[in-house]
Amino acid sequence: MSRAPDEPQIESLTPAQPGWYAVWRDDGGELLEPVAAWALVEQDGFRWAVAMVPYGERSAALEVASRRDGYCGLRYFPPGDEAAPAWASDLPR
Numbered sequence: 391m392s393r394a395p396d397e398p399q400i401e402s403l404t405p406a407q408p409g410w411y412a413v414w415r416d417d418g419g420e421l422l423e424p425v426a427a428w429a430l431v432e433q434d435g436f437r438w439a440v441a442m443v444p445y446g447e448r449s450a451a452l453e454v455a456s457r458r459d460g461y462c463g464l465r466y467f468p469p470g471d472e473a474a475p476a477w478a479s480d481l482p483r
Contacts, residue, residue, distance in 0.1 A: 398431035403442065403452075411473055412443050412455035415462045420475035422465065426452055 410425040427442040429452075441464055442452040455461055467473045 398433035401430045401432050401437070403427045403429050406441070409467050409469065409471075409473075410441070411465050411467065412441050413462050413465050413475075414458060414460040416460045420462075421460075422473050422475060423455070424473075425455070425464070429454070 405427050406425040408424075411422040412425055414421045414423070423443045425441045426444055428439050429442050430437060430439055441455040443455045445451040445453040455464075465473075465476075
């Protein structure tokens with residue numbers, strides 16, 4: 391699989407520790423998805439880490455979390471805390 395010339399190059403992958411979730415938000419509320427790995431990427435001499443999440447329900451492939459519409463960041467839940475959305479449209483505000 392080749393990458394576009396303007397896309398960052400993945401230098402390495404590291405499995406994510408449990409508790410990290412990518413967060414998407416839309417009119418229906420928030421969706422949490424476990425982070426599977428961290429990727430160290432490089433482009434134009436700059437390096438940074440990005441969260442990788444599973445691509446598709448039955449796939450072993452990973453994708454960069456921020457590439458999907460509605461992505462709004464990362465959240466960490468310490469061991470023993472249940473991962474739960476911060477809000478949903480059917481909850482009173």
